[in-house]
Amino acid sequence: MHILIINGPNLNLLGRREPGIYGTRSFEDYLPELREAFPNLELEYFQSNHEGELIDKLHEAGFKHHGIVLNAGAYTHTSIALADAIAAINSPVVEVHLSNLAAREQFRQTSLIGKHCIGSISGFKLESYKLALHYFEGTRPKRVG
Numbered sequence: 001m002h003i004l005i006i007n008g009p010n011l012n013l014l015g016r017r018e019p020g021i022y023g024t025r026s027f028e029d030y031l032p033e034l035r036e037a038f039p040n041l042e043l044e045y046f047q048s049n050h051e052g053e054l055i056d057k058l059h060e061a062g063f064k065h066h067g068i069v070l071n072a073g074a075y076t077h078t079s080i081a082l083a084d085a086i087a088a089i090n091s092p093v094v095e096v097h098l099s100n101l102a103a104r105e106q107f108r109q110t111s112l113i114g115k116h117c118i119g120s121i122s123g124f125k126l127e128s129y130k131l132a133l134h135y136f137e138g139t140r141p142k143r144v145g
Ligand code: DQA
Pocket: 009, 010, 011, 071, 072, 073, 074, 075, 076, 096, 097, 098, 099, 100, 108
């Protein structure tokens, strides 16, 4: 099963960025651990700080991958374009966040993308990605292309 993990803006700085909130480990460091934990999933990874690139990637993957795990970073709260892209594609998308958005600023408590996703996982730091992958491992959704 082919799953794409997408990280949005500022997540390239994971490990160095506000470590008290987002942790001390980079995603690149974590990825091999994810691959080892999910040997039955073919995991692809993409990160971009640019809204249009994230949308292009959703369009490209969204008619062929079995699923997408998306941490859209701050675009979660602002991007109608990203929400429209998720609504437009066929692949199921799971929204993930490292921090617990419910415990943070008011402006982080609105997700524009959430309603187009299968569900949302928030607050488990890097474990949030594992929880999302458990969903895909368990559901074995049909190929969508
Ligand atoms: C985040 C939460 C967002 O509000 C923030 O803008 C991020 C990271 C998270 O993973 O907790 O960049 O998506």
